[in-house]
């Protein structure tokens with residue numbers, strides 16, 4: 693395996709409040725889950741190292757607040773993102789409809805490095821609460837995702853871990869594939885923005901910690 697990172701990749705997680713964005717990020721990055729709900733105030737992020745073909749990628753998974761008033765936050769964070777998870781709640785049909793608005797706000801401001809749309813993965817979480825266990829596969833969801841420009845769709849459970857790794861792996865591979873295609877045309881796309889993105893992330897964690905302190909018990 694080669695040493696060092698090939699690239700930092702920034703992925704944002706957006707969607708209606710309560711769908712499980714924070715839980716998804718915590719499950720994927722730390723393998724933890726909590727039943728207690730605490731609304732995310734602005735944003736937090738988790739890191740994870742991903743390996744493909746002997747190359748290492750540092751994935752920053754940004755968990756953004758889901759309140760409508762924070763749609764502006766989404767737009768700011770989407771600008772230099774490499775990809776996006778748009779989350780719905782499998783037990784709440786309205787949240788699937790909501791994903792179109794969330795994806796729309798990303799498409800409005802962000803493009804991928806190749807000038808195309810940002811890879812957006814549709815994730816319907818809380819699949820463990822569905823009565824029919826076979827509902828983990830959902831042709832309707834797939835159709836909805838394909839028909840609305842998502843790069844793929846999964847049903848997940850941050851509680852049981854169902855499809856958490858699979859969905860992230862799918863999205864990351866999609867991102868890397870598009871970057872490889874650019875690289876093969878002579879564009880230097882890997883590790884061009886690592887430093888600034890990382891510094892941003894560190895600064896943001898500090899700010900989020902401060903906010904938590906100030907609003908004790910609220911977030």
Ligand code: GDP
Nearest residue numbers: 710711712713714715726727729818849850851
């Ligand atoms: P966010 O507002 O989108 O960040 O949602 P949270 O991650 O804070 O989750 C909201 C609530 O749903 C919390 O009480 C979580 O414990 C719960 N939750 C999140 N994911 C799942 C899941 O996959 N299954 C179940 N049963 N509950 C979940």
Ligand code: MG
Nearest residue numbers: 713714731732
């Ligand atoms: Mg949250």
